[in-house]
Amino acid sequence: xxxxxxxxxxxxxxxxxxxxxxxxxxxxxxxxxxxxxxxxxxxxxxxxxxxxxxxxxxxxxxxxxxxxxxxxxxxxxxxxxxxxxxxxxxxxxxxxxxxxxxxxxxxxxxxxxxxxxxxxxxxxxxxxxxxxxxxxxxxxxxxxxxxxxxxxxxxxxxxxxxxxxxxxxxxxxxxxxxxxxxxxxxxxxxxxxxxxxxxxxxxxxxxxxxxxxxxx
Amino acid sequence: xxxxxxxxxxxxxxxxxxxxxxxxxxxxxxxxxxxxxxxxxxxxxxxxxxxxxxxxxxxxxxxxxxxxxxxxxxxxxxxxxxxxxxxxxxxxxxxxxxxxxxxxxxxxxxxxxxxxxxxxxxxxxxxxxxxxxxxxxxxxxxxxxxxxxxxxxxxxxxxxxxxxxxxxxxxxxxxxxxxxxxxxxxxxxxxxx
Numbered sequence: 001x002x003x004x005x006x007x008x009x010x011x012x013x014x015x016x017x018x019x020x021x022x023x024x025x026x027x028x029x030x031x032x033x034x035x036x037x038x039x040x041x042x043x044x045x046x047x048x049x050x051x052x053x054x055x056x057x058x059x060x061x062x063x064x065x066x067x068x069x070x071x072x073x074x075x076x077x078x079x080x081x082x083x084x085x086x087x088x089x090x091x092x093x094x095x096x097x098x099x100x101x102x103x104x105x106x107x108x109x110x111x112x113x114x115x116x117x118x119x120x121x122x123x124x125x126x127x128x129x130x131x132x133x134x135x136x137x138x139x140x141x142x143x144x145x146x147x148x149x150x151x152x153x154x155x156x157x158x159x160x161x162x163x164x165x166x167x168x169x170x171x172x173x174x175x176x177x178x179x180x181x182x183x184x185x186x187x188x189x190x191x192x193x194x195x196x197x198x199x200x201x202x203x204x205x206x207x208x209x210x211x212x213x214x215x216x
Numbered sequence: 217x218x219x220x221x222x223x224x225x226x227x228x229x230x231x232x233x234x235x236x237x238x239x240x241x242x243x244x245x246x247x248x249x250x251x252x253x254x255x256x257x258x259x260x261x262x263x264x265x266x267x268x269x270x271x272x273x274x275x276x277x278x279x280x281x282x283x284x285x286x287x288x289x290x291x292x293x294x295x296x297x298x299x300x301x302x303x304x305x306x307x308x309x310x311x312x313x314x315x316x317x318x319x320x321x322x323x324x325x326x327x328x329x330x331x332x333x334x335x336x337x338x339x340x341x342x343x344x345x346x347x348x349x350x351x352x353x354x355x356x357x358x359x360x361x362x363x364x365x366x367x368x369x370x371x372x373x374x375x376x377x378x379x380x381x382x383x384x385x386x387x388x389x390x391x392x393x394x395x396x397x398x399x400x401x402x403x404x405x406x407x408x409x
Contacts, residue, residue: 028402033382035375035394065376 026051030061039065047072054080058090068094076101082121084109085131097135106131106142124150128160138164146171152180157190167195175201183207270304272334274360277316279389280336282327283308302329310338312365314392320345324356334360341367349375353385363389371396379403 031045043061049072050056059074070092078085078101089103108126129144140162148155158173169192178184185206192199270287272280285306304327312319325340336358344350351373357366365387372381375394383398 024406026404026406028378028400028404030400030402031397033380033396033400033402035396037392 024051041065054078056090070094073103082109082111082123087131099133101131102129105129108142122151124148126160140164154178162194167193169194268308270329272329272336272358272360274363278313279360279363280310280312280358282310284327300331302331303327304329312343312389314389318346319389319392322356343373347376349373351375351380351385365389377405 027050028043028047029050030043030047032043034042034044036042041063043058043063046057046059047061048055048057056072056076056078058072058076061070061072063070070090072090074088076087076090078090085101085106085108087101087103087106089101091100091102092098106128108124108128108131110124110126111121126142126146126148128142128146130142132141132143133139142160143158146155146157146160148160154177155171156174156176157171159171161170161172162168163170171190171192172188175187175190176184177187177190183206185201185204187201187205188203190199190201268283268285270282270284271278282304284304285308286304288303288305307324307327310322310324310327312322320343322338322341322343324338324342327339328337330336338356338358340354341356342350342352343356351371353367353371354369355367357368358364359366367385370381370383371385372379374380380396380400380402382396382400384396386395386397387393388395
């Protein structure tokens with residue numbers, strides 16, 4: 001069920017050019033566009049990039065044609081349906097198919113499609129210092145004071161890596177998970193299986209409130 | 217004088233007249249037709265008409281060149297500080313240069329050259345670069361003092377893999393920079409591998 005959110009990242013990467021054969025079109029709107037020497041294209045006073053149902057907006061941007069790199073700055077927002085990523089800066093390497101959201105706190109909001117029809121979609125909110133996406137490796141890495149809220153669970157970690165090929169989310173470094181019922185645990189590393197919802201915690205520390213059973 | 221002598225004199229005169237005419241025609245055909253325009257001291261480096269080409273210069277370098285068939289007599293009307301207006305029609309092709317190399321070629325329906333400011337108004341303008349990029353607009357204005365080309369109206373074109381539409385365009389020739397303004401819309405094509 002987490003696949004849809006991951007697909008959102010992969011859709012972002014379609015901007016970089018994927019390996020499908022058909023010609024694809026990216027629509028770019030800007031108030032001012034400068035074609036500079038050395039094959040640099042600068043967007044000013046607001047830029048909007050649309051690809052299929054995905055929209056990326058920013059105040060300014062530069063495309064380095066020779067290096068095939070795109071840099072968007074100031075109030076960067078990438079949206080696809082209800083999914084959204086906000087950051088001060090976004091950098092894309094079209095050749096390596098690599099995106100980095102950076103320049104300050106990166107705020108992400110994803111809606112995971114529920115398995116059962118009619119079930120309410122569950123949003124995941126996440127904050128990090130950077131968010132990197134690799135198309136070819138199908139990986140996403142959030143780094144720097146990562147905080148995520150999902151359902152009844154809050155999670156903090158130094159890094160969170162999502163590997164789509166392995167259906168695996170790995171949180172490392174000072175991992176702290178707190179549930180609405182007050183239970184919590186700390187660990188050095190947590191591996192969460194996106195397919196079946198099970199997890200493995202390494203070097204775990206926790207407190208459990210033991211309830212007395214009434215004697216029959 | 218006999219009738220025979222008179223006949224020879226007439227033939228001789230006719231031969232001399234035909235030879236003189238042929239000589240005059242040959243003399244003018246073998247030279248480029250030079251039409252000096254502007255102040256005498258400016259002729260060598262500002263503007264000249266040679267054969268069927270009009271050439272604009274700036275600081276010792278050729279900036280633009282237009283191949284033209286028809287040049288209408290300069291109008292006597294004054295257009296502000298820009299001086300007399302020269303109308304160029306039936307233009308085959310034009311060129312803008314940067315450092316001696318063709319920056320881009322262009323075609324126009326009509327061009328107006330202002331003799332004092334040495335500015336150009338290019339109507340029905342279409343430019344093409346050696347790389348295959350192109351741009352079209354209703355009017356493009358070359359301002360010599362600023363070394364810029366400016367389109368006050370809508371412009372459409374293609375640069376690389378990108379189609380472009382904008383409400384205004386400015387080309388800074390010195391900086392080799394092109395600025396599109398006013399709701400710039402671009403469609404960039406990504407090709408699959």
